[in-house]
Amino acid sequence: MNRTIALAVGLLASLATPVMAQDIKVGTIFPLSGGAGPDGQTVTNAVKLMVGQINEKGGLLGRKLVVISKDDERTPAVGVSRANEMIAEKADVVIEGWNSPVTLAMQPILARAGIMDMTAVSKSELILGGETNPYAVRINSSNGFDAEVIAKYVVDTLKAKTVAFLTQNDVYGNGFQTAVEAEFKKLNFAGKVVLTEKFAFKDTDFRVQLTNLKAANPDAIIVTNSSNSSGLPAMVEQYRQADLKSTFVGAVGIMLTTVFKVAGDANNGIVSADIFFPDLAPFTSIPESTAFVAAYKKAYGADPDKSAALGAAAVQVWAHAVETTKSLDRKTVAEAIRGKPVKGTVFGDVEFLPNGQMKPRYVVFKVVDGKNAKLEALP
Amino acid sequence: MTVIESQTPSRTNSPLPRAVITLVLIAVGFFLPRLLGGTSVAYSTLTTIAIFAVMCYGVDIVLSYLGEVSLGHTLFWAIGGYTAANLSVKYGLDGWTTALATIAFCLAAALFLGAVTLRTREFVFSLVTYAAAVVAYEVAFNWDAIGGSDGIVGIAALKLPLGVATFSGASQEDLWPVAFALLLLTLAFIARFRRSRLGTTALMVQMNPALAASLGVDPRKVRLAVFVISAPITGLAGWLYAYQRAYVGPDMFESYFLVMMLTAVVLIGRRILVGPLIGTALLIAQQNLLSLGGDWNKIILGSVLAIVLIFWPTGLAGLFRRFSKSKF
Amino acid sequence: MNVAQQIINGLVLGSGYACIALGWTILLGVARLVNFAHGQLYMLGAFVTWFAIAKIGLPYPVAILAAMIVLALLGALMQTAMMRLVMTQNLTSLMIVTLGLGYVLQGGSALLFGGNPQTLPGTLARAKVDLGPLWFTWQDVLVLAVTLALYGVVWLFTQKTRYGSVIRAVAEDPKLAELFGVNARVVYLLVFVFECSAVALGAALVAPRSPILTSMGFNEVIMTFVVVVLGGIGSIGGALLAGLGLGLFTAFFGAFVAPAYTTAAAFALLLALLVIRPAGLATK
Structure with missing residues (x-):
């Protein structure tokens, strides 16, 4: 309840404070209420954390990043409204997608407006079909x-x-x-x-x-x-x-x-x-991963799960592409990601397929102590 | 017992000024997105309001003139969306054809459902229409040939061949004239229906069944006819929604739309021509411009519905009328 | 042995359906009122029980009582608000009002209890009974026993006592009943309060079987529809039979046809039945 109020206050505050013209806007659209609310909040939190870290290091292209976060209520019709609001607020990138129908409904809206669209979680194969968004990028495995x-x-x-x-x-x-x-x-x-x-x-x-x-x-x-x-x-x-x-x-x-x-x-x-674990090899030996786990724990008091890692990686991958191309243009940024390797994400060094799908590394595991979520990696 | 709305006497006596006022209102309506700044949000919000309002008019006819609550109109809404999506994506058919197919499918579905529910009244009618929507949802969700659980993507721009030229629209700006035209057509249709024999008979059947029977009216026929003509209205809204969103999925059956339809109708008051339109505009404006988050929006939508019906059964219009009466 | 286990599964499911549907049966059949907030009341009943056990630390039986009392109060509040609509028999408006109140309850519970799934500790849902290769839990036994007992008591009350005929008289014509010295308002209030506490009891018994979420309630309410209409609106014995029958139907349809389509199959069955017998199974 407090979180919702805090969120509402935060939203109002972000509306009230005039955003500087040169700020880069990172939009997030995830379910923040209802049954999937906690999941969406996890992803959004991870995005905020990563954006904060980038700002601490001086931002992107010399500009500060701001996060605009919105609630799709797990309903495609609401997601469409939120996507339209992102267009109105001139977001430079939108990180979205907890469930596929919402992503599929928002995709054409964002694509027509020429906004860079990073799908974090939604798993449908149609997302990368290229029919509605020829520049789609997805972090979660297929x-x-x-x-x-x-x-x-x-x-x-x-x-x-x-x-x-x-x-x-x-x-x-x-x-x-x-x-x-x-x-x-x-x-x-x-x-x-x-x-x-x-x-x-x-x-x-x-x-x-x-x-x-x-x-x-x-x-x-x-x-x-x-x-x-x-x-x-x-x-x-x-x-x-x-x-x-x-x-x-x-x-x-x-x-x-x-x-x-x-x-x-x-x-x-x-x-x-x-594809991600806070406490299993090889992620425990990837510096970007351990740093993310530590920072997330400090900020939110819990280990980040895979959903959080997907949100964080979406920011990292996009920021990396913006930095190398010195551009915020959708086509330029997407082409720097699709079919290219990206170094130093929370998933380690990863590669993207030409259709925009991130190629993850998998760990097969067995649950040994379910109460404490203790896992054992299998060869 | 439902409260009968007294027809407000029109202030203009001669038909000419009335036509002029209507034309001016239409012109203002058409340029409204530009008057509101011409931004893409203005266009998309108003297009959505127009489409949703048309969706609500289907329920409005059944609720206002039959006095029944149809919980199955999401079915017709979805038929429109799925027809447009499937026929345009798989067979490349233009907008006129998909619209005609929508009307045909909606009439057929409504005829079937209407015949099944002919002998049911009140909550049984509501339950059965609801059951029909649930079955249709399960079918749409599980049947991959029409989209399955992921729905249909890649719906191309709406194409309407007009003799020599072809209207083609994909963006919100392009779709606004179509949505506006559909809304005007619907309003004209409803206005005509209110004065028609069917409209007045339906009202009589609802208010005074004994009188209707003594005049030799078959209430079943009237009920069926009203239910059947309500379906394509909601269906055509779904048809245009498919082009606006370029994606159609089983979410078109969600209770979000159902509650929207009912709230928009009762908010302003039943049997008021522009009631559903104003109701829809208020609700969409709240959700898009004054959104307090999903949970609060639910509370607002639900309380509006409950409070209006409990305290002002004649809707905001009735409340307004009461206030203005007490003043003068 | 497979068939025996499926019969148990069917009875487990069916006693749950019947248990949740009892309040609605009375409300609809005896007082001719509808309540589309039924599913959300079920959700709320489950969450109040959870709150009483997990946050206040009450033992399970006391928590059930607490949930019943809280929902009874809520029901009294709702019915008082809706009283004018009830007395004028404005059923159309009533339906929509309860739909709206359901939305309010859902949004409010999400704010109050959060979006995380919860489990009810201290119940019998994890106390397993093995009978050779067959299994069920003590919670299942409890649900079945309470359901049978409740239906019995309610049947006796409505059929064999004077109060039952008073309620039916009010449902028939509230104004006329008042002329005969019956306070129709009180009767309606009590019936609605009974519906709310019955659904709270149902929730407290059935909900521990799976994790609870504030977004739940939809499945429960549509199954209740099916049970009440199949059983013949308001027939108490019919609802019990329909509930158990629907459970067995679900189990065997799932075991031999396709479990993913059971909801659709149940509704198709209902549609077909309404065409043949618009008043439901129990009518002669």
Whole structure:
């Protein structure tokens, strides 16, 4: 509650204080209220932190940066209004996107106005399709690469003979499953997919599916579930209660802080992969990463999770491109990112594919102490 | 019991000055975005208001003239959006064709839903229309052929061939004349409907079913007809919304739009021609210009709805009338 | 054994549906009133219970009582505000008003309780029972037992006592009932207060099964719609049967067809039924 008031006051203050003409405006559009509010606030906080650090070092192109942060309420129609406001306030870059429909709705609006658009989290493949925004850039990993990592683990490391899917019935879940099955073919997977169970994003009761899965008793169950604040923790708890013996293999990036907070030790034994960890190698030996973790902890009193890292990296990547090109122009900046390597981000030295997708480095892990979110990296 | 609005006597007696005033109002309306500074925000806000107002008029007809709460109009809104998106992206059809298809699909859907709900009244009617919208949402969400959970991207600019020339619009500035024209058409249609036989009969059926029956009116036919003609209005708003946003997804079924429709209608008062338009303008202005964050906006929208209906069942217009009466 | 477990799953789901729907059944059937804020009241009931346990430190049974009292007070407040609309039987406006109040409750709870998911500690949701290969929790048993008991008590009260016929008389014609010396306002107020505390009880019992969020309530209210209409508006026995039946339908539709489409299937079933029997299953 206090945070919301502080936010409202901050917004009013940012409206009231005249922004100097030479300031560079960094816009953020994330859900700041409702169920996804805490997640959006995490990303926004990370952006603010990074912008603050750049300002401390003298800003960009000799100019100060200011953050304009807006709430998309997880609703595409609201996101569109916010994008229009960004155009009115002449933002130089907009960092956006917690969920795909909102990103997809805002994309054409920002693209038509010629504003540089950095997508931090939203995972839809359509974002990089080039149809609405030929200069799209996305930090979060894509289903294609994610599937490669998971399939490899299941086939090569776990050596599973029988596999089942527990899939979220939308483009994200089904797309991931299709990609994993394609990777199975590439890896000449000798085992069998014995069962596919689907559920809806909003579901919180999975006993029916788990009963079927238990009867099939596969070696591994590959799970997609992006409802990190209610569906997934409920699923993890019911998975343990139903006493399934199969290895719970979570899709890349689903094990966010809220899952550990809510489901605690029920998470023990889950295998998953992700692209950022505050306390696992190799990130503990990347100076930019450890510096970010320390600064975030100091500013907000908690370890930054992957979402925070995505927000921070979006700022770093954009700022790096602005600095090297000495320009704020959308095309120039985007071309300096797309298909190019970027050094010194919180993810380490990374590379962008020609379609704007960041190529992350993955760490496969196992949960050893769910209550304290302690993980163990797997080879 | 619903309160019957007394028709305010028009102050102008001869038709000529009245036509002049209407024309002046139309002209001022058309140049309003430029009068407000001509910025892209002025254009996009006013275009959105025009589209949303048209969306609300569909619900307005059902609520004002049938006295029923349709919770299923998001279905027609979505039909418009999905028709425009699918036909223009997959088959490259122009705006006229997609608009005609929208009208056809909306009429068909409303005819079906209207026939199903013919025997239901009050909350059962509301529940069934709501159920229809939920089923349609699940279908749209799960059916990849029409967009699936991610929706449809890359909707090209609206193209309206006009004989020799072709109107083509993608930006908010380009779409404003179309949105404005759609709004005027809708207003003209509603004004005509109010005076039509169907409009007056519907009101009679709602207010005095016994009288209607004694005059040989079949209330079911009237209900069905009113429900069916309300659908394409909301549908056409969804059609234009698809071009404005260039993206259509299952979010068109969200309760955000539903609550917007109901609030805009009851805020000013039922059975007032420009009521939904003013209501929409007030709500959008609050959300875009005086936004206090998502949670507070919900509280504001909800309390406006509740307070208006509890304390001033005739809406702000009724309140205004009461004040002006007490003064003179 | 798979079928046996699915029957248990169905009963678990169904007793939850029936439990949450009880208040609405009474409100709609006996007093002919609607409340579209039902889902948000469910959410609020869950959060008050959570607040009482996690923040004040009350034991679970006391927390349930606290939630019921808080929501009863809220219900009294809501009904007092809406009394004029109720007495004039302005059902259209009532529907929209409750929809608006639901929005207010949702926004207000988000500000009050924050956007983080919470779990209810100290309940029986983690006390598991194993019967050979079958499993359920003591919380599931509690939900089923309380639901059956409540429906029984409410049925006895409305069918076998004088009060039941008084309420029905008021629903039929509040003005006429007042002529016969019944205070219709008090009757309406009590019925609405009952609806609110019943949903609080339902929330306190059913919500511990999964994490709670202030944005929830939508699923609960649409399932309540289905239960109440399927059961035949206002039929108490019908609602209980419809709730349990819907749970079993969900379990078996999910087990043998496609669990992702159960909501759509339930609603399609409802639409079809309304075409054939507009008054619901329980009518003869």
